[in-house]
Amino acid sequence: MTETTRTMLLNAGPAHPAMHGVIRIELGLDGEVIRQADVEIGYLHRGFEKHCEASSYTQCFPYTDRLNYVSPLINNFAFAAGVEKLMGLEVPERCQYIRVLMSEISRICDHLTCIGASAMELGAFSVFLYMIKAREWLWELVEEVTGARLTVSYGRIGGVKADLTADFAERCREVTSKVSEVLGEVDELLTRNRIFYDRMRGVGVISAESAVAYGITGPFLRSTGVDYDVRKASPYFVYDRMDFDVPVGGQGDNMDRYLVRMEEMRQSLRIVEQCLEQMPEGPTNVDPDGKLIAPDLMADLGKFGKTRGLLSNEVLIEPTLQGSEKRFHDRVYAADKASRLPAKEQVYSNIEALMNHFKIVMMGHGIRPPRGEVYFPMEGANGELAFYIVSDGSDRPWRVRCHPPCFPIMAALSSILEGDQMADIIPTFGSVNMIAGELDR
Template sequence: MEPLDRDLDEGELELPSEPMLLNMGPSHPAMHGTVRIVLELSGEQINKADVQIGYLHRGFEKMCERGTWTQVFPYVDRLNYVSPMLNNVGFALAVEKMLGVTVPERCQYYRVILGELARICDHMICSGAMSMELGAFTPFLYLCRAREIFWDIFEEETGARLTHSFGRVGGMAKPPTADFKAMVRAGLARVLALVNDAEKLILKNRIFLDRLDGVGVISKEDALALGWTGVCLRATGAPYDVRRAHPYMVYDRFDFDVPVGTRGDNYDRFMCRQEEIRQSARIIEQALDQMPDEGPINIDDPRIVLPPKEEVYTTIEATIQHFKIVMEGIKVPAGECYSYTEAGNGELGFYLVSDGSGTPYRVRIRPPCFATTQGLSQLITGLMIPDVVPTFGSLNMIGGECDH
């Protein structure tokens, strides 16, 4: 058989193909069981992506209307369950704003320290999971070990390792333990050493860098238009941090930097988180030095704070006060307010409406990763299939918070 003796047209050199649809998730290891992405592909290139959320929707806002204001704390624990203490503090500040009260200075420092420990845990697990998804399993184990150190501190202080339910309107459930400052100082040094060791394993790895550098890029203007906050926004070059822009509690007393990126890609998001771990450590060290060793944790208001147990068991007045707060709830004045804090993923906002009773009339949450997840389709369009997993991981989407 003679060979074909003619030049082929350009169209004949291209293999005929039609776009193919590929489902990633919800039963995909990187999708956390909470997200489904329908990809339209040409070969391995993504032409279009349809991101579908809601697989972990549990009716959080409606559940808040069924109990007292204090009974909401276990629910907010289960929003961002990687850093639940930040949710506790955010909701407590919102209710205290409605009441027009300010907690004692010692409590504010206590909240800051516990919150920054939770923020470090959040960032470490996000960075570790990104590393593992790219094949670097050892750094993930290093960072899990580091988180274990802080979890031991949380267990000692709150009695729980993960969902603490430790916040209270007007203070905290218990004062710091006698060894609190020593535990935090010792644990912080060990954690920072493990973070440094984990970075040494990956930040000079050419495969790791190539998979992140220049991938999943978004501009500052697009990020702002989508309502991004937190690390994902700061990685684009916008230095917005609620702790610096609108200081709450005692954050205006601390010296810390706001890390920002320049390109808004996966690498910048990774590095911003790593640097924020160190900035949170700076805040914790300053808070430990400034925190009073003595003083009340809760405000002195019998309408808001439960009486001491010994008084409940010995006086009828304290027994009645305890019964009324537990059964009827704290009477929050009728009105509405919006309160926001810097959580692990960005601005966590609570919009509260009260009708003057002991039960919330309406609780609306502004979850930071709900906005960032809306930008995932834009980030991965035009990329290859393997780039979806690290890009999705760099956003740190937490299903409980996003779907609430």
């Protein structure tokens, strides 16, 4: 006797309660087994790249916040670092430490969200609450420095928006010790938990070869045993001075991805501590000429009438409203390295800073990186995050391409899912840590 079976078509998403972010997976099911999975993305496409082409370099920052909205600081810094490389700017040491510190805090937030949400979807609700609580403490730190929780726009070309607050180190240490306690608790709750283990181990397996072929990076790649980490391979900022390990897995399944992320958070805590210890005093921004200058010194220079260095000197016409007339646009060039927005207090209190601000913000003036192109990779929470920026020498980028780390993982998702059970979609998809904001841009 023969049985006839028929593949059942089932849509998971785009609005499924266990799918964080809008995505649709069209499944072909044979009973509970997934025979075929077609991943459809694009539900959150907002035209990030098109918008950037129509904005000045400074205006791109708020858009980058909205790529990976769980760790927006890394996006900010990646974009800033790309433009800085194009302009040949080097940011002060303190700024580099701040960027590393804030990136690592963001990475912890990202991993906390990823593991917390996955655990909740597998029924471990308390883990979710513990982890989100810990993320909240970290977000409070971020809020204290940047003034916002999610849409931080903290990066600036040539620096950061503001220095750390006076008692930051103390508060940060308090939070990190609490976070590491939470990690310990979660470790006890999950790692040896039979139910969790059975759902994660041997599920969503990808081999190292196929992960490399798909261009996957980050914790997802490292879970397969490949130790590629941009922070080690091509260190940026001051990562070369940090002492940290890159955890790798061996089997490339969900359990390994969970373990890699847990260990990465501990390593990030180590980096945060080292940043706090090593961070030097000094300016957080480059001066308008690209030399290092303290903000108070800059204001003093202005007060004594020494404005030559503060203003860009390649201007052919007066930097007044006249300059914004369209026919003058070609003639107005801010000095190559005049990039930094002056501090708001300065803008409101002296004319030099006001003019400086004006020259960066007004259409037709602005930051003008020289013609050229740059690809700047950084280790985002999900993997290699890179901006490919093409400049035509004007005040607006000709092309901004964001290489989103979860895009290649999503491309590989259907091949990972095929052959697994329907219920395995939840842990596997959770371990991808898809962020629709950066995936669809």
